[in-house]
Amino acid sequence: MVVVQRNIYRAFLLFACAFTGFISVTNSAYAKGTQVSAEKCLKCHPDLRQEMASRGAHAPFKRLECSSCHNPHTSNYEHLVKEQISKLCKNCHKGKKGVFGKKYGHSPFEEGACLKCHRPHSSKNRKLLLAAGGKLCFTCHAKKEILSKKYKHDPVKKGKCLTCHSPHTSDHERMLKRGLSQACVSCHSIKSKAAKASHSHYPVQDSKCTSCHNPHASSHSNLIKESSHKPFAERKCTQCHNSVRSRDPLGVKGEGMSVCVACHPSTKEDFRKVNTHVGQGVFCINCHSPHASDEAHMKKAKETRICTSCHRDTKEHLRDKKNKYKHPSVMEGKCSECHRPHGSNFRLLYPTDEIGACAECHKRHVSFTHPIGKDAIDPRSKGEITCVTCHNLMGSRHDFALRFDRKKELCIQCHKGY
Amino acid sequence: MSRKINFVILFLTFFLIIPATALCAGKGIKHLTSITRDTETGRLGLLGGVFFDENRNRLYVTDTTNKRILAFDVDMKFVSEFNAGGALEAPTFLVRNSKGQFFVAEPTKGNILFIDIRQKSVKPIDFSGVPKANIIYPGKMTLDSSDNLYIVDKANQRILIFDPDLRFDRQVLVKDGKGLSDVKVDSSGNIYALNTIGGSISVFDSRGNLLQTFGKKGKEKQEFDFPVSLAIHPKGVIYVVDQHKHKVLAFNKKGEFLLYFSELGWREGRLHYPSFICVNKAGRIFIVDRGNSRISVFE
The missing domain is CATH 1.20.5 (Single alpha-helices involved in coiled-coils or other helix-helix interfaces)
Structure with a gap:
């Protein structure tokens, strides 16, 4: 049996x-190999017929090959496409001459969100783009910030962003087609008398033009950035630099950061802390621009960009789309609202201890929350419970930026009996 | 019967094999114990560095916030604490030489304190003989077998070397490194400099000639994200703490990746923003688990 x-x-x-x-x-064989007559598709999607005949139609669409992208029966993806959009497009668009394989990637390209810029069926614009030239770029990139300024770079005015930038990947930062200085000198000669005079005859040919000029627009002529360092504005170059006639004209007077602390003495003490951002040489310019800047405190870029250039774990947190809940300061890119950028005697460069740092804003919450502080012990680590024990302010997929789902996982991390 | 076997296999796979592999890909490296706050030590503040004194079998831990140095015996039992007669302001890293004298980094004062308990003397090391480029911000330290002291000078991307009589001897410039953060010396006198931002380790001979560089930044298991401290086992294994990966990576002297262990977490054996590592001759690995305010000991 x-x-x-x-x-x-x-x-x-x-x-x-x-x-x-x-x-x-x-x-799978059926799904991959199925060739359904486009006429069958058009029976239910008649509005596509006109689009198919248009000049700017996608080649397979024009050839009535609906099933080259769609599965007529079922799919795991929206609009019955056969694969994830990124994979689907790359099946045909492999990127000639390594155009897709360079070091820096445009974030929609990296995320495989081809449809953020391109239409799948047809477009009035070249390359099936959603909009023409700069109009498309300005849907994401600071349109107001750029177009509201008095002085604009010519290609920006004409919406020709691709004069300087590559749309998919690039070997250079900020998706530039060439290196920062080469990108400018390909159009702007700095060998002319006028150019030399405007730079006080300093040999700036190998310098980054964008350390003083905004490549898009500015309220100042010559596209000089919004705030200028006082000696720079007054053209007192020799306050920091050697004389233009010296052997090393671009060299600075004084050793290392001493050139900066000569005028900013209190900053020296900011770095006499347990945790600091002390670096090599004139390390102030790791984060600040010595000439001109569009940011507060002469920062050389937006805070998030400066901080995440080293703190890549934070960059990943910020980029992770699953992390729906982030602290407002994180979303606004204001790292220095919670962290002291020069130095601190507390963990993670907080201005005070972990609870105190949060209590500066969340006064009420600190007074009635779950026990925290010196007498509240985390049974897992035996350390003190603080705000960051339960919250991950850099980003979380759970409500209130909690580290775990408060409906099922959070409490039982410690309260095992329930 | 076969159903039972299947169930046992499933149980082993999901509850034992997978977690064990994830937590401790380092073969044979196990979490031993942790030093946490207790009634004897009191609250632990921001922890700086640890140093294992082989001569006296003592582990020393700097409690920066509470301005003290804690001593533990070989079984990690609390022995004593001291504050050098109130001279400690914000002690971070420390080492102890064969004569029992301490060197303690004091970043808020910008110096290294030389503490001779027998002589009851506390004085800063004299940096006047050091060629200055930038203001000196002394960081992590180490000693070699002859009691020469090696100090990280972050602001000048170099390692300052003082002889046993505390005279400045020489400097090693870490030219191609980026973000010099730690230094250790192996039994042959070779100097290992850790570059946090560059994500690499530069190895120099005792005269400062670059022998090799290894390690790179990336997402692979053998690559660094934000390495902050390193330690060298006498048998030649180089352990590197990666603060953003919450892991320890191990390499051989050729720079070949061997293994990694631990992961992000709060429970015993896991790490949360670890900041310092030290290894003793017996192979015990002491890690300052800064985010969890404890010292985690592995073996």
Whole structure:
């Protein structure tokens, strides 16, 4: 009896395996190889007929090959496309001459969100773009900030962003087609008398033009950035630099950061802390621009960009789309609202201890929350419970930036008996 | 019967094998114990560095916030604490030489304190003989077998070397490094400099000639994200703490990746923004688990 039962069981298993195999093989073959007549598609999607005939139609769409991208029956993806959009597009668009494989990637390209810029069926614009030239770029990139300024770079005015930038990947920062200085000198000669005079005859040919000029727009002529360092504005170059006639004219007077602390003496003490951002040489310019800047405190870029250039874990947190809940300061890119950028005697460069740092804004919450502080011990680590024990302010997929789901996982991390 | 076997296999896979592999890909490295706050030590503040004194079998820990140095025996039992007669302001890193004298980094004062308990003397090391480029911000330290003292000078991307009589001897410039953060010396006298931002380790001979550089930044298991401290086992294994990966990576002297262990977490054996590592001759690994305010000991 037992033997019969076992044989039935084996036979059933064999049949189940064979059936599953058959179904999957036939299904995949059918899905991949199926060529459905476009006429069948157009019966239900008649509005596409006109689009198909348009000049700017996508080649397979024009050739009535709907099933080259869509599965007519089922799909795991929206609009019954056969694969994830990024993979689907790259099946044909492999990127000539390594155009897709360079060091820096445009974030929609990296995320595989091709449809953020391109239309899949047809477009009035070249390359199936959603909009023409700068209009498309300005849908994401600071349109107001750029176009409201009095002085604009010519290609910006004409909406020709691709004069300087690559749309997919680039070997250079900020998706530039060439290196920062080469990008400018390909149009702007700095060998002319006027250019030399405007730079006080300092040999700036190898310097980054964008350390003083905004490449898009500015309220100041010559596209000089919004705030200028006082000696720079007054053209007192020799306050920091050697004389233009010296052997090393671009060299600075004084050793290392001493050139900066000569005028900013209190900053020296900011770095006499347990945790600091002390670096090599004139390390102030790791974060600040010594000439001109569009940011507060002469920062050389937006805070998030400066901080995440080293703190890549934070960059990943910020980029992770699953992290829906972030602290408002994080979303606004104001790292220095919670962290002291020069130095601190507290963990993670907080201005005070972990609870105190949060209590500066969340006064009420600190007074009635779950026990925190010196007498509240985390049973997992035996350390003190603070705000960051439960919250991950850099980003979390759970409400209130909690580290775990408060409906099921959070409390039982410590309260095991429930 | 077969159902039982299947169940056992499933149980082993999901509850034992997978977690063990994830937590401790380092073969044979196990979490031993942790030093946390208790009634004897009181609250632990921001922890700086640890140093294991082989001569006296003592582990020393700097409690920066509470301005003290804590001593533990070989079984990690609390022995005593001291504050050098109130001279400690914000002690971070420390080492102890064969004569029992301490060197303690004091970043808020910008110096290294030389503490001789027998002589009851506390004085800063004299940096006047050091060629200055930038203001010196002394960081992590180490000693070699002859009691020469090696100090990280972050602001000048170099390692300052003082002889046992505390005279400045020489400097090693870490030219191609970026973000010099730690230094250790192996039994042959080779100097290992850790570059946090560059994500690499530069190895120099005792005269400062670059022998090799290894390690790079990336997402692979053998690559660094934000390495902050390193330690060298006498048998030649180089352990590197990666603060953003919350892991310890191990390499051999050729710079070949061997293993990694631990991961982000709060429970015993896991790490949360670790900041310092030290290893003793017996192979015990002491990690300052800063985010969890404890010292985690592995073996």
